[in-house]
Amino acid sequence: MAGTFKFELVSPERVLVSADVEEVLVPGEDGDFTVLAGHAPVISTLRPGVIESKPSGGGVTRIFIDGGFCEVTPTSLTVLAEKAHDIAAMDKKTIAVQVMAAEAVLHSSDATDEQLRAAHIAIGHLKWLDSQAN
Amino acid sequence: MASLKDMRVRIASVKATRKITKAMQMVAAAKLRRAQDAAQAARPYAERMDKVLGSLNKRVTNKDGASPLLVGTGKDQTHLLVVMTAERGLCGGFNGNIAKLARADANRLTREGKTVKIVAVGKKGADNLRRDFGKNIIDRVDLKSVKNLGFVNAESIGDKLLALFEAGEFDIATMYFSEFKSVIAQKPTALQLIPAKLPEEKATGATATSAEAVNEYEPSEEAILGFLLKRNISTQLFRGLLENAASEQGARMSAMDNATRNAGDMINKLTIKFNRQRQANITRELIEIISGAEAL
Numbered sequence: 100m101a102g103t104f105k106f107e108l109v110s111p112e113r114v115l116v117s118a119d120v121e122e123v124l125v126p127g128e129d130g131d132f133t134v135l136a137g138h139a140p141v142i143s144t145l146r147p148g149v150i151e152s153k154p155s156g157g158g159v160t161r162i163f164i165d166g167g168f169c170e171v172t173p174t175s176l177t178v179l180a181e182k183a184h185d186i187a188a189m190d191k192k193t194i195a196v197q198v199m200a201a202e203a204v205l206h207s208s209d210a211t212d213e214q215l216r217a218a219h220i221a222i223g224h225l226k227w228l229d230s231q232a233n
Numbered sequence: 234m235a236s237l238k239d240m241r242v243r244i245a246s247v248k249a250t251r252k253i254t255k256a257m258q259m260v261a262a263a264k265l266r267r268a269q270d271a272a273q274a275a276r277p278y279a280e281r282m283d284k285v286l287g288s289l290n291k292r293v294t295n296k297d298g299a300s301p302l303l304v305g306t307g308k309d310q311t312h313l314l315v316v317m318t319a320e321r322g323l324c325g326g327f328n329g330n331i332a333k334l335a336r337a338d339a340n341r342l343t344r345e346g347k348t349v350k351i352v353a354v355g356k357k358g359a360d361n362l363r364r365d366f367g368k369n370i371i372d373r374v375d376l377k378s379v380k381n382l383g384f385v386n387a388e389s390i391g392d393k394l395l396a397l398f399e400a401g402e403f404d405i406a407t408m409y410f411s412e413f414k415s416v417i418a419q420k421p422t423a424l425q426l427i428p429a430k431l432p433e434e435k436a437t438g439a440t441a442t443s444a445e446a447v448n449e450y451e452p453s454e455e456a457i458l459g460f461l462l463k464r465n466i467s468t469q470l471f472r473g474l475l476e477n478a479a480s481e482q483g484a485r486m487s488a489m490d491n492a493t494r495n496a497g498d499m500i501n502k503l504t505i506k507f508n509r510q511r512q513a514n515i516t517r518e519l520i521e522i523i524s525g526a527e528a529l
Contacts, residue, residue: 109281111384111471113274129451142285143451144460168461170285177281181384181464209396 318358
């Protein structure tokens with residue numbers, strides 16, 4: 100079993116997560132990938148999706164992010180996301196608000212292709228989350 | 234000569250003013266702490282963003298066709314000044330200093346024959362610049378209803394700037410805000426946003442190749458750089474807003490501290506004057522009674 104590494108999730112407002120973890124699943128722009136300790140250095144943009152981190156103490160933490168980017172080094176993973184939500188703390192109501200925000204982007208006339216794509220992905224994820232939430 | 238009653242009213246009014254300034258000072262102190270915490274908490278994101286942008290910049294400047302957000306439009310004809318000030322006054326020279334810096338630059342640019350456009354964030358700056366540059370103000374951002382500054386506020390300004398930039402409305406954007414040095418010192422600062430000023434300038438060939446060997450980029454470094462440059466604008470704006478918020482409260486705190494002290498001095502002086510006059514009145518009345526009695 101590989102050792103642990105430092106996982107940090109940072110939003111513009113504050114540091115949301117800073118923990119030692121064994122592995123983290125990250126929704127990369129070109130596909131999801133899992134980071135383990137000793138991973139080759141990568142800088143990647145992220146699409147909206149779920150980050151799954153396994154802390155060294157066991158268990159899984161799922162966090163929904165609204166896009167961002169990450170920097171991987173052999174000893175650390177830093178995710179910079181503008182919006183992040185702990186899935187355990189998300190209920191139907193907050194999800195509905197998010198879906199509405201994303202749909203507003205889809206229906207707005209001046210959104211760029213990039214924004215449209217991100218909103219589309221976000222809605223897909225949110226719908227899935229909605230079916231999982233209680 | 235003011236009557237005793239007038240003076241009593243005057244003292245009461247200065248005392249009421251002192252209570253208000255004292256209260257404002259304490260409110261500003263509490264808000265300052267919160268604003269400082271917010272600025273502190275926002276630092277890691279900006280630092281990491283800077284780091285990654287710096288290392289990316291090293292690689293991409295070697296190539297042509299980089300984003301105009303980084304290399305500029307090749308012109309410097311139209312300047313956009315983003316002037317950030319407070320929504321409220323009564324904070325010493327805070328708003329005035331920022332506006333003064335922006336005005337000096339705007340005057341200089343106009344003299345050089347450049348076009349100046351202004352986006353005013355906060356009411357006070359707009360009011361201050363309206364007289365000289367009223368027709369240069371192309372947009373105003375009102376943050377009056379915002380209680381806690383969030384990244385969304387910076388993002389909406391950032392999106393506006395990007396839209397203007399893509400429409401070719403300006404070549405160079407500069408942000409004016411007050412850097413928070415300490416509670417008593419705030420420094421009005423100009424920071425160029427577009428084209429971005431990145432920490433690392435052109436790197437030597439050796440470090441560029443070593444950076445290339447170290448990092449992989451997904452999807453491509455150009456795509457990431459383009460993506461990050463856009464985010465960087467909002468991040469910088471957010472930093473400006475937070476620094477400004479802390480500076481505003483610091484400036485207000487020291488201004489209100491001074492006002493409280495002045496009010497105290499004034500009360501002391503007025504009280505002494507009041508007592509003198511009261512004693513003079515008593516003495517005069519006594520003299521009148523005594524001289525009246527003597528006359529008998």
